[in-house]
Amino acid sequence: MKILANDGIDPLGKQLLENAGFTVDTNHIPQNELALKLPDYDAITVRSATKVRKDLIDACPNLKLIGRGGVGMDNIDVEYARSKGIAVVNTPAASSLSVAELVFAHLLSGVRFLYDAQRKMPVEGDTNFGGLKKAYAKGVELRGKTLGVIGFGRIGRETAKVGLGLGMDVIVSDLFEAPKTLPLTLSGGITVDVPITQVELQELFQRADFISLHVPFTEKPIIGEAEFGLLKPGVGIVNASRGGVIDESALIAALDSGKVAFAGLDVFDNEPTPRKDLLTHPKVSLTPHIGAATGEAQERIGEELANLIIQHLKK
Numbered sequence: 372m373k374i375l376a377n378d379g380i381d382p383l384g385k386q387l388l389e390n391a392g393f394t395v396d397t398n399h400i401p402q403n404e405l406a407l408k409l410p411d412y413d414a415i416t417v418r419s420a421t422k423v424r425k426d427l428i429d430a431c432p433n434l435k436l437i438g439r440g441g442v443g444m445d446n447i448d449v450e451y452a453r454s455k456g457i458a459v460v461n462t463p464a465a466s467s468l469s470v471a472e473l474v475f476a477h478l479l480s481g482v483r484f485l486y487d488a489q490r491k492m493p494v495e496g497d498t499n500f501g502g503l504k505k506a507y508a509k510g511v512e513l514r515g516k517t518l519g520v521i522g523f524g525r526i527g528r529e530t531a532k533v534g535l536g537l538g539m540d541v542i543v544s545d546l547f548e549a550p551k552t553l554p555l556t557l558s559g560g561i562t563v564d565v566p567i568t569q570v571e572l573q574e575l576f577q578r579a580d581f582i583s584l585h586v587p588f589t590e591k592p593i594i595g596e597a598e599f600g601l602l603k604p605g606v607g608i609v610n611a612s613r614g615g616v617i618d619e620s621a622l623i624a625a626l627d628s629g630k631v632a633f634a635g636l637d638v639f640d641n642e643p644t645p646r647k648d649l650l651t652h653p654k655v656s657l658t659p660h661i662g663a664a665t666g667e668a669q670e671r672i673g674e675e676l677a678n679l680i681i682q683h684l685k686k
């Protein structure tokens with residue numbers, strides 16, 4: 372059987388599939404040629420770039436499986452594919468830790484002004500800079516501060532664990548009842564069950580020194596103009612979930628007024644091209660949806676995807 376890994380696959384995943392007898396093609400086929408060429412394959416794996424819509428599915432009557440390396444299946448017509456008997460699988464847990472760690476890259480960068488610290492340094496040979504000014508770098512520590520985690524699923528929990536590890540007080544908000552404790556594994560393999568405080572969203576907005584969002588895409592922003600009004604002055608916000616969850620115009624206004632001290636965004640409206648006032652804002656650190664872009668996460672994604680494909684197609 373032939374598999375087209377159209378957005379690439381980690382070498383470990385490829386190896387596992389080949390060991391199981393599959394032929395894996397990692398040559399990318401452009402979207403507009405897929406309807407012509409995909410019928411030669413039994414399965415396709417994608418990340419977020421390749422779209423597998425109804426018309427492509429209709430053009431491939433022999434397609435048996437669509438695999439998504441990662442979580443979001445917005446680029447696949449999942450229900451339609453399943454109605455045609457095509458298996459659709461993804462790897463929801465494989466990147467959770469990597470995304471959570473990126474949240475703290477943004478948080479730590481925000482509280483210690485890493486972008487400003489670099490940008491405002493005099494360059495070698497500059498003798499006229501009037502002394503090194505570090506006033507902008509009056510940072511704050513994270514320990515003892517309250518981290519509000521909105522959405523307490525896979526990534527929210529990993530984020531909470533990192534926060535707890537740094538000595539933060541963690542409060543969480545979710546549509547559903549959260550577990551009462553979170554197992555925190557320390558180096559040496561000791562696991563401690565740490566109590567978790569679940570609060571209503573309004574309370575989280577009022578108490579959190581830092582907020583991190585980990586919810587699916589929402590039609591209406593979770594933090595819009597009215598919600599910004601409820602936040603603690605000087606709050607730091609990180610969004611590594613989905614663009615649209617924060618109202619970007621309201622965020623820029625809140626950053627300009629000083630209500631929000633900084634924002635770290637791995638996702639934004641109109642990806643992959645953010646609006647200019649967001650990209651160039653001095654209080655924003657922006658990354659181009661790289662939450663899962665670590666060697667470890669990609670290896671786990673490849674391995675998990677390969678095992679799912681083997682499970683489904685080797686029945």
Ligand code: NAD
Pocket residue numbers: 441442443463466467470521522523524525526527544545546547585586587588589593611612613637638660661662663664
């Ligand atoms: P998950 O399904 O495990 O958890 C989502 C949680 O949010 C659930 O507990 C759900 O009950 C809760 N929730 C949903 N709507 C809510 C609301 N309005 N208010 C409060 N809670 C709400 O999902 P996950 O794997 O933790 O992923 C979270 C988000 O991160 C998703 O949007 C996913 O697409 C995104 N993600 C981003 C990256 C990246 O590279 N930045 C990588 C993977 C996933």
